[in-house]
Amino acid sequence: MSRIKYFSLLLLFFFITACGSLNVTTEPVPTETIVVIPSPTLPAVTDFIVTGTYATQTYDNGAVCVLQIKGEPELTFHFNCNRGAPSYNMGILSGTFEVLEPNVGLFQTDQFGNCELRFEFGETSVNVTQTGTDFECGFGNGVTANGTYTFQTSETPDIP
Numbered sequence: 001m002s003r004i005k006y007f008s009l010l011l012l013f014f015f016i017t018a019c020g021s022l023n024v025t026t027e028p029v030p031t032e033t034i035v036v037i038p039s040p041t042l043p044a045v046t047d048f049i050v051t052g053t054y055a056t057q058t059y060d061n062g063a064v065c066v067l068q069i070k071g072e073p074e075l076t077f078h079f080n081c082n083r084g085a086p087s088y089n090m091g092i093l094s095g096t097f098e099v100l101e102p103n104v105g106l107f108q109t110d111q112f113g114n115c116e117l118r119f120e121f122g123e124t125s126v127n128v129t130q131t132g133t134d135f136e137c138g139f140g141n142g143v144t145a146n147g148t149y150t151f152q153t154s155e156t157p158d159i160p
Contacts, residue, residue, distance in 0.1 A: 051156055054126050054149035065091070067126065067149045068157035075105060077119070078157065081143050091139030093117075112138050117145055124151045 051071035056064055065081035074096050081091035097105035097119060105119035113136030118129045130137060130145045137145065 050151065050154065052154040053152045053157055055152050056147045056149055065145065065147065065149070067128070070157055075099060079145055081139065081145065083140065083143050087141070089140030089143050091134065091143035091145065093138055112136050125149060
């Protein structure tokens with residue numbers, strides 16, 4: 001029995017010695033605060049990009065364009081532009097555009113060169129900005145997609 005007492009006392013001694021060598025402070029330990037910021041949820045695309053048909057009046061060069069947009073699950077578009085007499089140059093382009101912001105879409109192609117179409121939707125119109133020449137976007141001479149297109153009808157277009 002004395003061996004057990006001796007061993008117990010020895011173990012207690014090592015325990016007390018070990019605890020005594022710890023640095024115990026009463027100061028608060030700095031903690032790292034983790035702030036979770038939820039990612040913004042974009043409103044439904046259909047709240048800003050309305051399926052239907054839009055049209056321009058007349059460009060400076062005389063072209064008139066019709067823009068058709070078909071909604072979800074992918075946002076597709078179809079341009080049909082005609083410059084009119086005397087050349088009757090045309091521009092026809094269809095594709096799918098990427099939504100960058102709830103009211104902004106972007107289409108890019110390098111089929112004929114570097115062509116980019118930026119769609120900015122308002123309440124009753126869409127403003128299209130074309131980067132690239134008429135030829136780079138596959139349009140006839142002097143035909144561009146640039147312009148403000150006014151909303152005409154909300155009937156779902158039959159886009160080819």
